[in-house]
Each structure stands twice: as structure tokens, then as C-alpha cells.
Amino acid sequence: MELRVENLTVARGGVPVLEGLDFTLSPGQVLILRGPNGSGKTTLLRTLAGLQPPLTGSVSADPEQITYGAHADGLKATLSVEENLRFWASVHGISDIAPAVDGFNLRGLLERPSANLSAGQKRRLGLARLLVTGRPIWLLDEPTVSLDVASVALFADAVRAHVAGGGSALIATHIDLGLQAETLDVGPFKADVNRRRGDTHRDAYADFDEAFS
Amino acid sequence: MSLWEFANPVKFMALSGKVLPWVIGLCAVTLVPGLIWGFFFTPEAAKFGNSVKIIYVHVPSAMMAINIWVMMLVTSLIWIVRRHHVSVRASKAAALIGVTMTVIALITGAIWGQPMWGTYWAWDPRLTSFLILFLFYLGYMALWAAIDNPDTAADLTSVLCIVGSVFAVLSRYAVNFWNQGLHQGATLSLDKEENIADVYFAPMLLCLTGFVLLFVALVLIRTRTELRLVRLHRLDVRERMKDA
Amino acid sequence: MIALLVRDLRLAMRAGGGFGLGLAFFLIVSTLVPFGVGPEAAILSRIAPGILWVGALLACLLSLDRIFQLDFEDGSLDLLATAPIPMEGIVAVKALAHWLVTGLPLTLAAPVLGTLMNLESPGHYWIFITLLIGTPALSMIGAFGAALTVGLKRGGLLLSLLVLPLYIPTLIFGAEAATRGTADLSASTPLLMMAGITAGSIALLPFAAAAALRVNLR
Amino acid sequence: MLELGKYSDAILSSWAITLVLLIALVLVTWRRSAQVKRELDAAEERAKRND
Numbered sequence: 001m002e003l004r005v006e007n008l009t010v011a012r013g014g015v016p017v018l019e020g021l022d023f024t025l026s027p028g029q030v031l032i033l034r035g036p037n038g039s040g041k042t043t044l045l046r047t048l049a050g051l052q053p054p055l056t057g058s059v060s061a062d063p064e065q066i067t068y069g070a071h072a073d074g075l076k077a078t079l080s081v082e083e084n085l086r087f088w089a090s091v092h093g094i095s096d097i098a099p100a101v102d103g104f105n106l107r108g109l110l111e112r113p114s115a116n117l118s119a120g121q122k123r124r125l126g127l128a129r130l131l132v133t134g135r136p137i138w139l140l141d142e143p144t145v146s147l148d149v150a151s152v153a154l155f156a157d158a159v160r161a162h163v164a165g166g167g168s169a170l171i172a173t174h175i176d177l178g179l180q181a182e183t184l185d186v187g188p189f190k191a192d193v194n195r196r197r198g199d200t201h202r203d204a205y206a207d208f209d210e211a212f213s
Numbered sequence: 214m215s216l217w218e219f220a221n222p223v224k225f226m227a228l229s230g231k232v233l234p235w236v237i238g239l240c241a242v243t244l245v246p247g248l249i250w251g252f253f254f255t256p257e258a259a260k261f262g263n264s265v266k267i268i269y270v271h272v273p274s275a276m277m278a279i280n281i282w283v284m285m286l287v288t289s290l291i292w293i294v295r296r297h298h299v300s301v302r303a304s305k306a307a308a309l310i311g312v313t314m315t316v317i318a319l320i321t322g323a324i325w326g327q328p329m330w331g332t333y334w335a336w337d338p339r340l341t342s343f344l345i346l347f348l349f350y351l352g353y354m355a356l357w358a359a360i361d362n363p364d365t366a367a368d369l370t371s372v373l374c375i376v377g378s379v380f381a382v383l384s385r386y387a388v389n390f391w392n393q394g395l396h397q398g399a400t401l402s403l404d405k406e407e408n409i410a411d412v413y414f415a416p417m418l419l420c421l422t423g424f425v426l427l428f429v430a431l432v433l434i435r436t437r438t439e440l441r442l443v444r445l446h447r448l449d450v451r452e453r454m455k456d457a
Numbered sequence: 458m459i460a461l462l463v464r465d466l467r468l469a470m471r472a473g474g475g476f477g478l479g480l481a482f483f484l485i486v487s488t489l490v491p492f493g494v495g496p497e498a499a500i501l502s503r504i505a506p507g508i509l510w511v512g513a514l515l516a517c518l519l520s521l522d523r524i525f526q527l528d529f530e531d532g533s534l535d536l537l538a539t540a541p542i543p544m545e546g547i548v549a550v551k552a553l554a555h556w557l558v559t560g561l562p563l564t565l566a567a568p569v570l571g572t573l574m575n576l577e578s579p580g581h582y583w584i585f586i587t588l589l590i591g592t593p594a595l596s597m598i599g600a601f602g603a604a605l606t607v608g609l610k611r612g613g614l615l616l617s618l619l620v621l622p623l624y625i626p627t628l629i630f631g632a633e634a635a636t637r638g639t640a641d642l643s644a645s646t647p648l649l650m651m652a653g654i655t656a657g658s659i660a661l662l663p664f665a666a667a668a669a670l671r672v673n674l675r
Numbered sequence: 676m677l678e679l680g681k682y683s684d685a686i687l688s689s690w691a692i693t694l695v696l697l698i699a700l701v702l703v704t705w706r707r708s709a710q711v712k713r714e715l716d717a718a719e720e721r722a723k724r725n726d
Contacts, residue, residue, distance in 0.1 A: 014362070014364050050539060051538060068536070068539050072531055072532025076464070263683070264685055317692070320692050325685060327685060356606075376601065377623065380625070
């Protein structure tokens, strides 16, 4: 399953932040998304995940093939690690959580309520969720936050195994994961907030700017 | 040339700027004589005595209160279906006018009710419906006020307006049913057909036209203000993004 | 979908709040009313169906903001939105979970609390039936209101302002049916109207609420 | 002066309240319109200078 992005413009609060994005994420490929804070990486990932509509352009991928790993892990503090994981597994119609548990070294924590986990352990559990979705395209937003070196290595291994199995991943991160990966710098795609009329690109508010310019 | 072109902000700003003086002028030449005629030159009615004069502020405001909500429903639907910015801004602009009309209708009704029925407030179906309509206006306006992002606010208030309209109609039926259930028979509301004779009709027509034109003038001004606010918000976001 | 329902029920049980608070509130309201209107049995038994309905409605209102707020804050709602469940299904399941932890216990408790208010004998039956049919509508309408206000910092008060007017028809028909039933009059018309509102809410409001949630997530 | 009879209180108060509310609505609308117009002009000016 290929993720192809054509002439994509993404917006935050109705204002374009990145525009003219063209890239393809093929099976077996890892793409690292780089760019300074506030450059629109999260907005891009949310748009690709189908959580918000693009301003222009197209994303050719079935949303059912994509899973999105956000800043927040979506964990319930009162549920145990196993309950959290089983919940997401059954939402995605998967019954075997063993690979996810072993992949992120959670075996010893299964009975623990998530409230008692450390920040890094929570993150590991949040990443383990990716494995129980059974989806080939991973979109990850700063997945290594609060992970220690050993856990980052676990994560890199998981990505490697995922890619080897025909999956793909688009990862926004600032650290070097030691993966075979290409890099996509969003810097050059920064939207020009000062564009006036006469440009080829028209967003939802172009009318407005015309009315007052 | 289709009607939808006026939903474009450029056209709207240009056109509304042109027609506004005319609307205001027409409003002045209907509303002022209508009110003066209604207040000074109408005879006593057999059933109501001089209190019939209240009708010239009560009935137009009550009609506008309902019609403005209907207009908001239509413009909200247009926004949901065709995403015309002017449409949803007009809806927002109309809400304050609608709530004012509702309040006028409620207060004048209560004041009139005292001499007529011996009480300021009765849980008559019509009065109760207006009270409920007032609550719906409040909710709609509060939701607008609570959301920062103009697009999000437009979407959510439109959904609320559509769902709210359905429940407002349901409430109307429920209230009718409920009141009949409690006190049988005697309805306290006015029978309009009966008491609008020709002497009262002409000034009433002027007042109704005047209220409609007043609403049109105000909603145009307020919509223009809302559109400017969107533009302002946009300039604001740009500036902040440039700093970032 | 069943997994989501099970999870929500489990969360409600563990965090408390769900069963407990709403019921306690209902009990307190039913206790306070006689203090306010006086202990005369005749008055109390006449207003009991209405008071129980208003009390149940307010108790239901208390926990509405939790329907989506917690999932919104911890990111679960984003993940659910990308999961293979339609958003309308999520809304419906969450409203059902809310009803199971709030509406159903209130319905079961109402006849007992009716005794505190000198409810006459067929009244226990009628208050139970009307609440059983009406509270699902309260949960569904409430879920719609919660979906509208989920992105707001202080949405709680606004939520009440939005939801209470929407509750009016359900309340009128529900309380009317209960009152008529208690007085041995025919209650089938208001009962049918209320059932219609419940059915309509369950059929249509998930779509409106899902639309509102999508807007709030983007 | 017009003789309003026994209903004069009701008539005068309801007309007074109506007129006050309508005039208030007009004033609020008008002042807000002028204020927003001013703010927008200032913002446009700023935006042009910053370009």
C-alpha cells in the first residue's frame, strides 16, 4: 500500500502552513520528517491521517491503512497495561497482543495500572499500540519523546521489523534513530502567509482577502 | 448571474454598501410614520380599549422573533451545504436582533397581559414558546462567543441551529399539548383575525414593513461587521505566524 | 464497538463518578424538595412525578461533559477517529455507555425515591416506565451537546445552557405521561410522543454529533 | 395630549421599553461597526507596512 501525496496544502486554523507537498511513501520505506517547531509537521501528519481536510491537493491512501501515533498516547490511567492494549487490539479486530508486548518489553508491566507507569513506560505502551492496529502505514509524531536509549533501540527495531514486513513509516523526529531512511525537510514547503490575489493557489478564504484588498 | 454570487464576500460588501442607505431610508419612512400613526391616531377597540395600541410593537416584534430564527436556520443550512461565508456570518449577525425582538415580544406581552388577563405571566402555550425560543437564542449566541476559531464556530453553531430548530418545533407541540393537559379550554392568547379591523390594519402594515426593513438594515450592517472581523482575525493569524 | 462499550463501562466503574455521583445527586434533590415545599403528603404526591423527572434530568446533566472530554484530552478520541469504527458508531456507543451508568440507575432508583415523596401506588410503575423510555433520549441529546463543546476549556456551563432547552420536549412529555399515569388517566399520547423523540434522537443525533466531533478534532 | 385612559401605564411602558431596546440595538450595532472598521483599517495599514 503506497501513500502518495500530490500538491498538498495543509492548514491550521484556516491558514495554510505547508503547501505544494509532493512525495510518495512506498512499502518498505521509512521517511523522516524534519523541520523546526511549529513548522506544521503535526498538522501534516493529522491531515494525512484524515483527521482534518487538506486545503488543496490529494492524499491517495485508504485511511483504513493508516495509523497515527500522536503526542498523546490515548491511555486510560485506571486501566492496566494489558487492558489498554487489548482495547486497541479489539477495536482493530486483532486478538493477539503478544508481539506488541514483547516488542516493547512490556511483559513485566502487564498487570500494572497505567497511572503507575513512568513517562517512558507510557510511551512504550503508546508505541506498542501501533503493532496491534495491524495497519501498514505508520504516521508518528515525535515517537521517542521521554524514551531512554534502550527504549529508542526497541522502537527502532520495531520500525525495522515493520518495514521489513512490507510496512512503511513517516516519522517526525529530531533524533537519529539509526534507521535506513530518507529525509523530508518541510522547510522549503513553508506556506507564504503573505500571498495576495493573483496566485495560483486559492484557499477557502481567498474570497475574503479579495474583498478587502 | 446567479443568486449565489451575492454569497461571495466581494460582491456582498460592494452591494450591501450600495443598498444600505436605501434600506435605512425606506425603514425610516415606514417605521416612523407607522409607529406615530399606531400610537396617536388609532381609536379604542371594543375589547381592548386603548391597550390595543400595544399591538403595534408587540405583533411586529413577535413575528420578527420567529422569522429571524427561520432565517438563521436557512443561512446555517446554506453554510453547511455550500460553505458560503457570508451566509453563516449573516446568521451570527441576526442572532442579537432576534433575541432583542424576542425580549420585546415577551415584555410587551407581559405588560399587556396584566390589564387583559390580570396576570403578567401565564404558562400559555404561546408565551411559553417564546420563552423557549429565547433560551435557544441564548444558547446559539453563547456557543458563538465560546469558540475562538471562526470556522469551527461557524460549523458548530450551524449544527446547533439545525438541531435546535427541530427541538424548538417539538417544544412548540409539547407546550401546546402540556398546557391543554393542565387547564382545559380557555386559551389566553389573542385572536388576531377578529381584532384587526381596517382602522388598525394600515398602521400595522406600515409597522410590520418598518420592522422588517429595520431588521434588514441592521443585519446588513452587522454582517459587514462580522466579515470585517473575519478578515481581522486572518490578518492577526498571519502576523502571529510571521513572528513564529 | 463492543470493546469500546466495555472499556467505557469499566472506566466508569473504576473512576467512580459514573454510578455514584448521579445517583447521590438524585437522592439529594429528592430529599431537598420536601424541605422546600413542606411535608404535606397531598402536595408532595401531586408534584412527585414532575420532581422526579426534573431531578433525573439534572442528575443526567451532571456527567455529560465526561462523555467525550476525557477521551479528547488524553488523545484517545484522535485514535478512535482513525480506528475502523464510524464516528457515528462511537457517538452511539458512548451515549449508550452514559445511559447504562447514569440513565438506567436513575430509572431504577426513581420508584424508590418516589416513596420519599408519597408517590401514589400506580405512580411507581409509571415513573419507572417513563424514565426507562425517556432517559435514552436524554443521554443521546446530551452526547450531542458534549460533542459540540468538547474542544472548549470551560465547556461545562455552556453545555448545560445548550442541552437544557433541547431537553424541554422530552421533559414535558415524560413528566406529563408520568403525572397522567399516576392519576389513572390515559397516558398513551405523551408516552408515544416521548418514545418518538427517543427513537428520533437515537436515529438522527449520532450523525449531528459525529459531524460536531469531526469539526472539533480538526 | 392624547388621552390613553386606564391603560396608559401599560401602553406607555411597553412602548418605552420597545423603543429603548430598539435604540440600544441600533446604537450597539452602529458603534461596533465603527469600532471594527477602525481596527481593520489599522490592521490593514500594519500589514501593508510589514510587507
